[in-house]
Amino acid sequence: MSTIDILFVKRCNLMHISAHLGLPPGHSHFPFVDVTTRSDTRLFLDPCLIERGQDDFSRYSTALISDFEDKLYWDMRHGRWDSTTVFDEAHEINDTKLGYGTGYNGKGKTPHGMRDSLRGLCKLANSIPTISRIQDISVFVEAFAEDCMSDLLTNILRLNLSLFTADLMHTYGKEPAGIHLIKSWDLQTHSWVETEQPYWTVSGQKILLVPKWWVRKNFLFKAHQYLYGVIIERMKREPGYENLAKIDVWKNMERDSEHWEYAKVIEYTQEHPDALNDYHVRMPNYYNRSAGCMDDNDLDRAVYGRSISAIA
Numbered sequence: 001m002s003t004i005d006i007l008f009v010k011r012c013n014l015m016h017i018s019a020h021l022g023l024p025p026g027h028s029h030f031p032f033v034d035v036t037t038r039s040d041t042r043l044f045l046d047p048c049l050i051e052r053g054q055d056d057f058s059r060y061s062t063a064l065i066s067d068f069e070d071k072l073y074w075d076m077r078h079g080r081w082d083s084t085t086v087f088d089e090a091h092e093i094n095d096t097k098l099g100y101g102t103g104y105n106g107k108g109k110t111p112h113g114m115r116d117s118l119r120g121l122c123k124l125a126n127s128i129p130t131i132s133r134i135q136d137i138s139v140f141v142e143a144f145a146e147d148c149m150s151d152l153l154t155n156i157l158r159l160n161l162s163l164f165t166a167d168l169m170h171t172y173g174k175e176p177a178g179i180h181l182i183k184s185w186d187l188q189t190h191s192w193v194e195t196e197q198p199y200w201t202v203s204g205q206k207i208l209l210v211p212k213w214w215v216r217k218n219f220l221f222k223a224h225q226y227l228y229g230v231i232i233e234r235m236k237r238e239p240g241y242e243n244l245a246k247i248d249v250w251k252n253m254e255r256d257s258e259h260w261e262y263a264k265v266i267e268y269t270q271e272h273p274d275a276l277n278d279y280h281v282r283m284p285n286y287y288n289r290s291a292g293c294m295d296d297n298d299l300d301r302a303v304y305g306r307s308i309s310a311i312a
Helices: 003-014 017-021 047-052 056-077 111-117 119-125 135-140 146-156 158-171 223-235 246-251 260-271 274-287 296-304
Strands: 178-186 191-202 205-207
Touching: 047 056, 047 146, 047 274, 056 119, 056 146, 056 158, 056 178, 111 119, 119 135, 135 146, 135 223, 135 260, 135 274, 146 158, 146 178, 158 178, 158 191, 223 246, 223 260, 223 274, 260 274
Parallel strands: none
Antiparallel strands: 178 191, 191 205
16 A cells, blocks of 8 residues: 555544545645544634635635624724624634634633623724724734634634535535524624525534635734834834844843733834834735745645655
8 A cells, every 4th residue: 555545544534524525635636624523723714814815705705804803993992892792603613623622622712701802902992093904903912813813713704614615515516414504794784694504514523614725823913023023123213223133122122021022012003003004014925925825735734744745
């Protein structure tokens, strides 16, 4: 038995989606992330990658995210935070099999928990008018990293992910396992809307397929990147900093707590709100670099633990 055959047998035991569909291993053969039902794969939906997508699913998903963030920050700035409905569907959806879970968890964040964890951002949004993107949550809220953001995006885009899954499953000749009710963000009502959709299962578990060009292991937008890539560059134009290298400016910043970078970006952005606009403009450029997006080999290594092309 060849190495590729052995890998395929192991993959069948893990029940990757491709094995269930009778497809050869390797992300060059299909447009989705080839997760396993046994445990979650440590990849995450990235809003910047969704925005980069040129396909219809990505474009419509970008519009949904934009509408959600408009509603989110409107509620923050109009005294509706304690009654906001934007987090009514804040819970972990295990169907994508992405994240840090075991594949059988599902506690996630509650609507109340989400409001509490972002209460500080609500106050900042009222003092920093340029806070406007969903990415800003991860920039200004330390605890809101890849896993939380990916869960939130999955909720917002659940209908679109269901349609993506249905389109592929029909292409591969697989019939749905049943019909269920789901809620997702709606452009027309600017709220959560319930619809009836077909679903598919693998090894008895519901599955939502995710476009492979939407995911990364880690985000390229964070407090550190904003501080180092934008704020320090702007500081270097000020008297006393112009002859220092960026790394020297960073090393000489006051560190009065382990969260000092978040404190610094908040302080600077409150004084210079336009700096955040600059960061928003630059953000896509980080993903245009060679390591900005995962290619098929990167995905193979993340999902199978090795590059398929290297052993085929």
